[in-house]
Amino acid sequence: MLAIVCPGQGAQKPGFLTPWRELPGVEELLGSLSEPARIDLLRHGTESDADTIRDTAVAQPLLVAAGIVAASQLRSEEDLPAADVLAGHSVGELTAAALGGVLSDEDAMRLVAVRSRAMATAAAAEPTSMAAVVGGTREDVLAAIERHGLHPANINSAAQVVAAGSAEKIAALGEDGPAKARVIPLQVAGAFHTPYMAAAREELAAFAPTLSPADPTLPLVSNAGGEVVTSGALYLDAIVTQVASPVDWEACMATFRDRGVTAMIEVAPAGTLTGLAKRELKGIALANLNTPDDLEAARALVREHAGLAPSDQEA
Numbered sequence: 001m002l003a004i005v006c007p008g009q010g011a012q013k014p015g016f017l018t019p020w021r022e023l024p025g026v027e028e029l030l031g032s033l034s035e036p037a038r039i040d041l042l043r044h045g046t047e048s049d050a051d052t053i054r055d056t057a058v059a060q061p062l063l064v065a066a067g068i069v070a071a072s073q074l075r076s077e078e079d080l081p082a083a084d085v086l087a088g089h090s091v092g093e094l095t096a097a098a099l100g101g102v103l104s105d106e107d108a109m110r111l112v113a114v115r116s117r118a119m120a121t122a123a124a125a126e127p128t129s130m131a132a133v134v135g136g137t138r139e140d141v142l143a144a145i146e147r148h149g150l151h152p153a154n155i156n157s158a159a160q161v162v163a164a165g166s167a168e169k170i171a172a173l174g175e176d177g178p179a180k181a182r183v184i185p186l187q188v189a190g191a192f193h194t195p196y197m198a199a200a201r202e203e204l205a206a207f208a209p210t211l212s213p214a215d216p217t218l219p220l221v222s223n224a225g226g227e228v229v230t231s232g233a234l235y236l237d238a239i240v241t242q243v244a245s246p247v248d249w250e251a252c253m254a255t256f257r258d259r260g261v262t263a264m265i266e267v268a269p270a271g272t273l274t275g276l277a278k279r280e281l282k283g284i285a286l287a288n289l290n291t292p293d294d295l296e297a298a299r300a301l302v303r304e305h306a307g308l309a310p311s312d313q314e315a
Contacts, residue, residue: 001307004266016268090242114203152246223248
């Protein structure tokens with residue numbers, strides 16, 4: 001049983017699309033995606049520095065495009081079985097929407113262009129930030145976040161919650177955090193996935209009717225509590241709501257566990273979500289699809305695990 005997962009903002013690295021451009025058709029694909037994205041994806045993915053691609057309006061389209069490119073190369077072998085389930089973390093849900101057939105590649109890029117700019121504008125309205133709280137007990141961590149007037153924006157695992165809110169309150173959390181936990185400030189532009197993003201949610205809600213979602217070709221696991229979504233319209237609704245609501249990736253991993261997922265492939269730029277799975281989903285096979293050199297191993301993993309429940313593997 002195979003899951004393909006798509007990373008969220010923060011996973012991008014300077015030059016991470018460079019190895020992919022050498023493959024036939026990739027430059028053309030990035031060129032075709034750049035117009036609806038409203039940025040030069042090839043230039044930013046191969047030449048721009050870390051500060052440039054940290055910009056929300058650049059990072060988010062790059063991440064969605066990178067996932068589309070990596071997945072298209074993975075599936076370029078016609079006999080490759082389909083995955084059993086898809087999921088994305090935060091903006092990775094737009095990548096998953098494209099991979100799962102809910103949105104065309106072009107519409108996914110149109111949507112991420114609006115999303116990224118709306119979130120950047122909302123973030124600029126007042127000084128806000130985010131910090132990862134690692135360790136401690138869930139009860140103590142959530143209590144400390146609430147005590148400081150912050151929001152749990154990302155529930156990434158049993159040992160990691162990302163707090164978000166005003167920059168001043170994030171600094172206070174760092175000085176007076178929960179017991180046995182580390183508070184690590186994140187280099188992000190604002191308090192994503194909190195009520196601070198209400199204006200961005202409204203802008204997305206106004207844009208969404210211009211899209212024509214289809215029902216997914218594969219089950220999609222939503223950041224909203226790990227629910228398995230089989231309606232394209234409902235998945236698009238969840239994407240709109242998600243910008244001002246918490247990302248519950250821990251619940252997504254619980255759904256993988258409940259469905260008997262035996263392997264996970266993370267599309268480029270990979271490593272964050274497989275890292276969480278390594279700690280939370282003991283025993284499953286993991287692969288990072290970061291460069292074309294990773295394609296052979298990833299395809300082998302697909303053939304070994306797609307459509308297989310744990311009992312099938314043991315037989």
